[in-house]
Amino acid sequence: MTFVESMNIEGFVVAPGEQQRGRIPALELADGTVVSLPIHLINGTRPGPRVYLGAAIHGDEVNGIALLARALATIDPKALSGSIVCVPVQQPLALHADHRLPIAQFLKSPLDQVPADAWTCFPGDPDGNIAQVIAARLFGLITQCDYALDVHTPTRGGRYVPIAILGNPDLGPGAAKAEELAHALGSGWIMRGERGMYVSDGILCVEATRAGVPCFTFEIGEGGRLEEESVATGAQCVLNLLRSLGMTEGERVPPAKTHLMREFLGLRAHHGGLLVTEAELGQELKKGDRIGVILDVFGDVLETVTAPVDGLFVRATTLGTVSRGERVATLGLL
Ligand SMILES: [Zn+2]
Incomplete structure (x- = not known):
């Protein structure tokens, strides 16, 4: 049996076959409240890739939080190959507002809060504003992984089919791998575009892929709502991805048809x-x-x-x- 080391992330030491949940400090507010990121670390007992799973970088995108939890609940660390770093809420201040953006901060100081959307601020800046600090904190975790998945829903008032959205195709070798992973996800819908916000510089999946961590955006369901159908479908897709990487047992559940757009x-x-x-x-x-x-x-x-x-x-x-x-x-x- 190949030796697997303990996982050492942000001061958490997770032995092979174990998992830990905790919080890592990210921001400090005016009253001294420390805003921290929830983190779930799972270390397998066999060698394999390290995968980053993130959701709710937009605060009204609740389905992503629940679908990652649903998927991870099925994983036995002792039967896992590789390891998982999951941040189910990537922008807690936005989740508090139940809004795409940390709107209370934005209303208080609009100029200092621009850029306000951490999703667009990668690789981030540890000396920047809230969005840039959050992005830098997340990027530090993402770049310790081999692959990454960023789960979204549309903002409130919108509903997507379950769709894998790829970053810019000119991002080097990681772009081809990201496309392979988008197929592995098996949601049945893939967007491989070359224009628009999803492929812009600064977007999480674009900068992760550029940094050598193949990544894509997964949009599913509706903003501001928690829906069983989206949670079940999304969790299945995440498990498809992990299975295709050889991390967990079980058969992928392929879609009836894949629409490549x-x-x-x-x-x-x-x-x-x-x-x-x-x-x-x-x-x-x-x-x-x-x-x-x-x-x-x-x-x-x-x-x-x-x-x-x-x-x-x-x-x-x-x-x-x-x-x-x-x-x-x-x-x-x-
Ligand atoms: Zn989003």
């Missing part, structure tokens, strides 16, 4: 009103197919939303109202 197309409202979505999330749409309608407050139809091109309905707006210019649906283009 190249671009997101956001459709925006031309009128303000009540949004009634008719198409089903995940539906394959042909150009001209009806997605929904926008009604005025008297119930008259102001606008019929249709697909401008062929595409897959991958992200729905779940808010009941839209203003002009707000997104009503997102299509994934092949």
Whole structure:
């Protein structure tokens, strides 16, 4: 049997076949309150990769916290090959606000809080503002791992199919491995885009992959809600990933079909009103197919939303109202 060493992370020493949960300090608030990151470390008894699992870097994305917990609860450290570093809440201040951003801090000092979204601040700056300090703290953990997964949901008012979103394809050898991992996840939906926020410099998965830790973003379910279906599906996907890396026993559960897409197309409202979505999330749409309608407050139809091109309905707006210019649906283009 090959010798496996104790795992030594942030002062926690985890013997082979053991696991530990704890907290690592990250920020200090005005009253001296220390904001800490929850961390779950699992050390296997056989050699294997070290995987980072993170969720809730946006505070209203609760499904990710629960699905990681669900997946890790099934893992026996004594039967694990490799090790796991899990930070289920990557931005606790945003979780307190149940908002995408740590909004109380932002309202207090908007200038100092920009950039406000830690997700966009990687590799971070230990001497920066809250978002940059959090990013630096997380990046220090991520770069001690071989692979990473960053779990999200859309922000409140949005709903995604379970979708693996890859970073920029020009990130070196790690980009190809990240794509392999996205297939291994087995959610049935993969976006391999070259434009937009998901592939921008500074995004967690982009900078992790660039630093040699292949990573992608996993979006599932709806912001602000805790949904059994998303938790169960997401946990299954995480276990698929670990199985494909040879870390845990069991068979991968492959999707019936995998949709590989190249671009997101956001459709925006031309009128303000009540949004009634008719198409089903995940539906394959042909150009001209009806997605929904926008009604005025008297119930008259102001606008019929249709697909401008062929595409897959991958992200729905779940808010009941839209203003002009707000997104009503997102299509994934092949
Ligand atoms: Zn997010």
